[in-house]
Amino acid sequence: MTDAAASSPHLLTRVLLPAGTAPEAWRMLAARGMRALCDGYLAVLLPAYLLALGMGQLEVGLISTATLLGSAAATLVVGAWGHRFAPRALFITAAALMVATGLGFAGLSSFWPLLVVAFVGTLNPSSGDVSVFLPLEHARLAHAAQGEARTALFARYSVLGALCAAIGALAAGVPDLMHRWAGWDRLASMRALFAAYALMGALIWLLYRGLPMPAQGQAVAPPTPLGPSRGIVLKLAVLFSVDAFAGGLVLNALLSLWLFQRFGLSLSQAGLFFFWTGLLSAASQFAAPKVAARIGLLNTMVFTHIPANVCLMLAAVAPSLPMTLVLLFIRAALSQMDVPTRTAYVMGVVTPAERTAAASFTAVPRSLASALSPALAGWLFAFGWIGAPLLLGGALKIAYDLSLWRSFRQHPPREEGLG
Structure with a gap:
């Protein structure tokens, strides 16, 4: 490796990683940021792209x-x-699937082929990461740091994703801008952004090829299926699925559709909105470890989430666009503080060997539950009840918050410094 090539990871390590973190963790953070750039614009672009192909809200x-x-x-x-x-094999397989997903969406136009690509691919229509990358990266990051450093590392992981997604959201306006300024075909410009998603997947594939096997300087317990922590993981999975079902009603793709339908926002305007909400989310996630150090991981998860969901419900019935945007901005400043703290909490209440399985088995119900609700939201939109998904989503999320706090307030993480 050349001196220039070697210096880049060292620089990223110093900037991105908390003290005491394994150097390899920069690869997971860099990959998260690269995916988030694409997720940021695709969550806004996807509904407009499908509508441009002649499809409906359903x-x-x-x-x-x-x-x-x-x-x-x-x-x-x-x-x-x-x-x-081998973990590295799983990482590079996921990256290859990302390449195939981008090429599929860029090259296909019919509903059924796109539905198949959507199912087998890695496309993410939400504000967070719900792909197969998530449990792989979470388990690897959990082994890369301990105690408060782990919470800080997960916060950096989440903040970087939120910042990059915010920047990426601005790119959703590129098709409109190129159509107005250069006369480019709007649909072709949208396809080009899906091709860019495939290119980013190729770069991530190269990034993951450099993962050390085993992790450098780490005495990592071999991953095992769930054992001693099965009960607590299953209970968390059930509660997380309620939150995820509610979140699926207000995915970024569906929230952008709601803004298109209710207020007539353009792609550029929606992209600018998601840029600012992304910045607010990033700032809140950056603050989450400090809040958790004072009041605990679980309290941070619950007591920032409830007011955020009250704002979501109020936005559904707000009489004007400015008032709606203010409420959604307040929600964005609070609703994602539970992301790094939730991950650190799950990794802290299970044994080290169970972390990969715990990350997967808490993520799977979330993905399944959130997968059911977008179709319901689309059906509600199609029947003209466009505010119902926001009201239902907010109410379910508040019920989840209260249930989580009641069930786990007496169950701290195993390690000191986690809350």
Whole structure:
């Protein structure tokens, strides 16, 4: 390796990683940021692209559902059998699937082929990462740091994803801009952004090829299926599925569709909105470890989530666009503080050897549950009840918050410094 090539990871390590973190973790953070750039614009672009292909609101919901069902199936496979394979092989296979997904969406136009690609691929129509990458990266990151450093590492992982997704959301306006300024065909410009998603997948494939096997400097317990922590993981999985079902009603792709339908926002305007909400989410996730250090991981998850969901419900009935945007901005500033703290909590309440399985088996119900609700939201949109998904989603999320706090307030993580 040349001096220039070697210096890049060292620089990223110093900037991105908390003290005491294994150097390899920069690869997971870099890959998360690269995927988030694409997820940021595709979540906004997807409904507009499908509508431009001649599909309706119900088809948008069904394709969004297919992406999440496929992610759930892939995550279940990783959780049940992933411990039998070399981790690096799973990482590069997921990256190759990302390449195929981008090429499929760029080259196909009919509903059924796109539905198949959505199911088997890695497309993410939400504000967070729901793909097969998630349990693989979470388990690897959990081994890369301990105690407060782990919480800080997961916060950086989430913040980087939110920042990059915010920047990526601005790219959703590229087709409109190129159509107005250069006369480019709008649909062709949309296809080019899906091709860019495939290119990013190829870069991530190269990034993951450099993962050390085994992790450098780490005495990592071999991953195993769930054992001693099975009960707590199953209970968390059930509760997380309620939250995920509610979140599936207001995926970024569906929230952008709601903004298109209710207020007539353009792609550029929607992209700008998601840029600012992404920045607010990133700032809140950056603050999450400090809040958790004071009040605990679980309290941070619950007591920031409830007011965020009250704002979501109020936005559904707000009489004007400015008031709606203010409420959604407040929601964005609070709703994602539970992301790094939730991950750190799950990794902290299970044994080290169970972390890969725990990450998968808490992610799978989330993906399955969130996969059911976009089709329901699309059906509600098609019947003119466009505010119902926001109201239902907010109410279910508040019920989840209260149930989570009641069930686990006496169950701290195993390690000191986690909350």
